[in-house]
Each structure stands twice: as structure tokens, then as C-alpha cells.
Amino acid sequence: MKIVVDRDKCEGLGMCESMAHEFFEVDDDDVMHVLDEHPDEKHRKLVTAAISACPMLALTLEG
Known part of the structure; x- marks a missing residue:
């Protein structure tokens, strides 16, 4: 499987990081x-x- 980010949509709000900090990080x-x-x-x-x-x-997940 692969995590795919649509950079045009992402605003860096950090919900993904709060749910799974092992895979996502907001700088x-x-x-x-x-x-x-x-x-x-x-x-x-x-x-x-x-x-x-x-x-x-x-965010989407392929595979």
C-alpha cells in the first residue's frame, strides 16, 4: 500500500499526525x-x- 498526498488540498492541519505520528508529521x-x-x-x-x-x-491510500 502507498500513502498519497494531494498537495493542492493539504493545509497542514495535523489531524493525520495526531492520529498516526509514526507516519505523518507537520513541520x-x-x-x-x-x-x-x-x-x-x-x-x-x-x-x-x-x-x-x-x-x-x-490523503488517499493506494493498494
């Missing part, structure tokens, strides 16, 4: 970074919940 300039684009399958539930928490719908 001091409110830019979100994916720390691991290809998380292990065992983390699917956590990553899916974090992606669903994005109010801007800027």
Missing part, C-alpha cells in the same frame, strides 16, 4: 510530510483512520 511551516509512504500491512487500520480524519480529503 513548523505547517507542511505535512509522510514519514513512511509504504507502511506495512499491519498498520493499515491506523493509517486508514488517519487518512479518514483529514478534513481536507488530501
